[in-house]
Amino acid sequence: MTFTRGFHPDSINRRQFLTQASAALLATSALAKAAAQAVDTAPSTVEVKTVYGRLRGMQGNKLTTFRGIPYAGSVSGANRFKAAPPLSPWEGVRDAVQLGAPSLQPGRTSRGNEPAPSEECLFLNVWTPAADGRKRPVMFYSHGGGFTTGSGGASYQDGGNLARTWDVVVVATNHRLGLMGYLYLGDLGGVEYTGNQGVTDIRDGLKWVHDNIAAFGGDPNNVMIFGESGGGGKTSALYAMPSAAPYFNKASIESGPGIRIYPRDSAAETTLMVLKQLGIEKADWRKLLDVPAEKLVEVQVELGKQRSGPLTQGGGSKGMTGNPVPGGFGPVLDGVILPNHPFDPKAPDISRSKPLIVGYNHDEMNFFFAQSRSTDIYEMDDAALRARLEKDLGENAGPVLEAYKMSRPEASPADLYVAITTARFAGIGERTIAERKFAQHGAPVYMYVFRHESDRLIPGTQHKMGAAHAAEIAYKFNNVQPRPANAATPQAGSPMGDTSPSSVQAAHNMSEFWSTFARTGHPSAKGQPAWPAYNDKARPTMMIDAECKVINDPDPLERKVWDRIDAVTKT
Template sequence: MNAFTTATAAELGRVVRTQAGFVRGGVRDASGVLSFKGIPYAAPPVGRLRWCAPRPPAPWDGVRDASVFGAGCLSALENDHRPGPRDEDCLYLNVWTTAEHPDERRPVMVWIHGGGFQFGSSANPATDGGALAASGVVVVSFNYRLGVFGFLAHPDLDAEAPSGNYGLRDQLAALRWVKANIAGFGGDPDNVTLFGESAGAMAAGILMASPLAHGLFHKAIGQSGAFWDGKHGPLQSFEEARARGLAFARQQGDESIAALRAMPADQLNAAAPWSFKASPVVSAFSPSIDHDVVPDVPARRFLRGEQMHIPLLAGWNSAEEFPFPAQSLPDHSARAFLTAAEAMFGGERMADFLKVYPAATDAEAKASAAALTGDTVIGEQCWQWLRLHRRRRRAPAYGYLFSYTSRYTPIASHVTEIPFVFGTLTPQQVIGSTAPPAEEDRALARTMMGYWVNFATQGNPNGSGLPPWPAYDENDVVQILDTTIEARPNPQAARFRFLDSFRQDGVLPMRWREMA
C-alpha cells in the first residue's frame, strides 16, 4: 500500500489523493484550516482544446504542489487592473477544509465568482474560503473561461459539438470534480451547495434550469443575480450567438476555426474587449441558448417548473445600481428621464410608472433612475427567481435584502455583501471605501456566515442564536440584512410588480435590447 494512502486513511493531512494524483496543500492555520490551491480540474483549454468542452486533467506522478492559486482566466474587461497572473491555461480550483479525517462528510459549498462572465477569478482575497471552512463546511472555488474563450458560438464549432457556453461547461466539470474527489478532503459529495454572486448567481440559476446539472448540487444560493435576465431581455438566442461569432470571425479576416485556434490568446482577447458602458448581453460573448447546456430561456424553464427542485436562498442589495451608471436611463433632468421612460414602457403605462418611479423634480428623477437601474439589472430578476421557484411548492426558498451600511460599507452596493458572507471583511474597493471594519461589521459577518452555513448544512438558514428567517411565500416577506436583522415585506415589491407586468411567457420585452 502507498505510504500516502496509509496516512490519509487515518487522518487528513497536507497530502490528499485525487483521481488525477496526489496534491500537497499548505500547513493548517491557527483555525485548523487546510488549503489546497491551483488543483487542475480539467485539461488546459489551449490549442486544439480551445473552444472545446473541458477534458479531464492528465494524471501526474508524485505529489503536485497545491500551495498557490493557479492563473486566472483571461479577462475581457478593458483596462482590468486586478492583480494576479492570467492565462488561457486557467482551469484550476481551490479547497479549504478543517476536517481531520476524510470520512467526516462535511457539507460542501462551491463558489462561482462574478464578473459579468467577462472578468474575475477564484483568487480574490474577499472570497478566501478559510473563515467559512472554519465554520464547519468544505469550501471550493474555481476559475472558468470568460469572454470570447468561454462563450464564442459558431456554426463551424457546432459541427464538432454544441458551441458556446464553454464557461458553463467548465462549471459543470468543476462540479463533477467535486462529486468525484471532495470526499478525500472530508466533504460530502451528496450535500453540495452551489453559491455565487452576480454572474456567479446567474450561473447558479442557469444550471438549476439545465438538465446537464442534475445531481451535481443539492442547494443553491444566489447573491445579486438570477439567470442572466433583465433590462436587455434574456440571454442571447441560438441565432444571436452564432451571428456574433460569425461577425467576430469576419473581423479577424474571416478566419477559419482552425486559424482562430492557432492565433495567440492575447490577440484574440484584445479583439473582443468589453467595458461597463454596455451590458454584456448585448455587447460581449456571454451565455446563450445552445439547446444543450441551456435548452431554453431559464425563466421559461422555471415558469414551467422544469428546474431542479432544490432549496434556494437568494437576494439582492439595496443599491445594486452603483456600478452600472452607464446602463441607466438619462437622469440629468426629469424631462430627459421621463422621455426615455415613455419610450421604454409606453405612454399608456406612464401613470403606473410614476407611482413607483416618481420624477416630479430633477432630484427625484435622478433617484428613480438609479432605482430603476438596480431593479432592471439585478433586483427584479432575483425576485422572479424566488417567486418562480416557490410557486411549485416542491422545495423551500428564502429571500433577503442586504441594506446594511456602516463606515466600512457606506453604500449597500452590488458586491458589498461578499466580504460578510466569507468573513474576510476586505476593503470595499468597488465603492471606494478604505475604512477598516468595526465590531458591528464583524458581528454581521458572523450572522451571515451562520445563515449561509446553516443553509448549506440543512437547506434552512435558521439556527441557534440567529434572528428567525421565514421561508419565502406569497406574502413576499424577505429577511432584511441591516443593522437590525428582521423579516419584513419586500420594500421594493411595487416596483418589481410593475416590471413583472411587462413579462410575456417569463421574458421581458426583446425591444428593450434594441434600446441599449
C-alpha cells in the first residue's frame, strides 16, 4: 500500500520550497543580526589546532564559526561506493570560512554561499560560543531531504543562534546522498560495498567530533545527534549502528521515523536496475566506478520516476514502518554496518542507555500538498474524502475515517485527510519508536508534537499551513528572531516561522528544550511545564508552542484504530 499520489517527501521541490518560504523570515532576521553586530566587536579570525592540522575560522558577535572543514578522505575514483578513507594531515593553516560542497543531487547548482555539489562532499561546519577549551554539550545535526537532497549549510538551519543563546556547540555535516550514498554492491563486490556509505560518512563526522571538538569548546563525551525528516531516518540508523555507538550519548528523531531500512534483496534489486539503465552487465559492475557522477544522478532520477508511488514504503497502514521498495536509496540492512532494522521488532540494544526524543509536526502533510499544488485536497467533500481513503487504505478506510470523525467532530474533510496522512507519514511511526524504546526499560524517551501554527495560506487555497513538515527547523535552531523596531512588518507567517512574539517564544521554548536535553539528557525550559518521560500507560506528550502543555494519550481513538489495524495485519 502506498501513500497519496502527487507529492514526494524526498523530491528536490522540498529544498526549493523551504528556500523560498524562509526568504522573508531570514531577511528580517538578518536585520536583527546586523543591528546586534553593529554594537558588538567586528569579526576577526581565530585559529584552532586539530589532529589533522590548523584551521582558521571567524569570530565576532559572541560566536565563533568554522565552515567547510574536511572530515574524511576522498570518495571518488576507486573509493566511490566505499566507506571514506581517513583524512590526510596538512601543513600550515587551512581556511575554514567558506561552506564546503554539498553532495551531488538532482537539480542543484551553487546557491547563495554554498558552492556547487560535488562527489567530494565530506565537509562539516562548527558553531561555538568560543574555541576556549570549555566542555560544552555538542549538538550534531543531520539535515533533511530524504536520503537524496539537502546540505548541512542551509541558512534556515544555521547553528549560530542555537550555540550563542544556549552555550552549546553545534555541528552539521555534508555527506553522500542518493545513489552515491546508498548503492548496494555487497553481493557483487563484497563487504567493502555495504550500501551504507552515506551513514558511514555521518559516523566519520561523529568520529571527527570525538577527536577534535575539545579544541572548539565542546565536550566529546556529551554529544547529542538529531535530525529532521530524512535526517530523522539517518539518526534512527545511527542509533542502531554499532560503529557509531562510541561517538554519541543521546538522540532526537524528528518527523522521520526510521523503523525499517532497505533489506538486502530490495537493495540488490535496485542495483540491477541501475546496471540495466547504464547497459552494464553484472560481471562488469566495476565499470560503475568510471561512469561520470552526473550520469549516475540522472539514473537515480529515472529510477525515481519508475517507482510505484511517491512514498513507496510498503508496510500497510503504517506508511513509514514498512520495507522500502526497490528503486530508491537509503540505509541497507547489510548485516555488517547495520545488523538490524533500527526499531523493528524492538529498539536497538546497543543504544539502550541513550536517552531519546521523538516527535512530529501536527500538520506534516500540508507541506507536501502545498509543494505539489494539490489544491483539490482542500476542496474535498465527504464522498471525495472517502474515495481517497479507500484508494490509500482499502478495507481499512471505513474504520479509520469513523475514528477520526469521532475524534475530530468539527474537522473538515481536508483537515481529516491531513490528519490521517500525517499519522501515516510520521505520527504512528514516532509513537511506535517511543513505545519500543520505553519497552526496553533503559534510558528515558520523550514524546512531542510541534503545534505552533503558521497563518500563511497554502497557495491557491484559503487553508492555513498550520504546523507543517519542516516548520520546526527554524524553531529548534532559534532562528525565529524578533524584528528590529524599524523593520517593515513581515508577512504573516511562513512555513519556516515568522517574527511575531508568539513565534519568537515558541522558538525560545523549543531550542531550550533541545539544548537542555543535550546538556543533561532531560529536556526542560523555564516557564514551561515539566516534560515527563513517555510510558505506555499515560503516554505523556509535550505540545510545543509559545505556551507548551503536556497531554496524556492525545487522540486515543486515533491511536487505537491504527493499533487494531496493525494487530490484524500481523495475524
